[in-house]
Amino acid sequence: MKVCISEVVPVEMLKGIFRRTLAHNDSIMLVHFEMKMGSKVPAHSHKSDQVGIVLEGEMQLFIGDKTYQVKKERAIESLQTRCMERQ
Secondary structure, eight states: OOOOGGGSOOEEEETTEEEEEEEEOSSOEEEEEEEOTTOEEOSOOOSSOEEEEOOSSEEEEEETTEEEEEETTOEEEESSEEEEEEO
16 A cells, blocks of 8 residues: 555644554554644553654654653654653
8 A cells, every 4th residue: 555645634633733644553553743843742652662753853752751852864662652842
């Protein structure tokens, strides 16, 4: 299955945060997020591992009691994401 990101209509899931679900099944989900400057994802958790890559800009990612500064073209992997903030 091939999906073009620009063909999937974004949904504003939180203020300033837009989600495009590109593919999913019972064990995995591929999502493209656009986060406006200063937007925040509140603390939450997932049943499965999470992976991602920052395509533009940078963000802070809070995992457990640690804070990570994630910059453009850097990948992230997390078992327990607390929250994210776009900078």
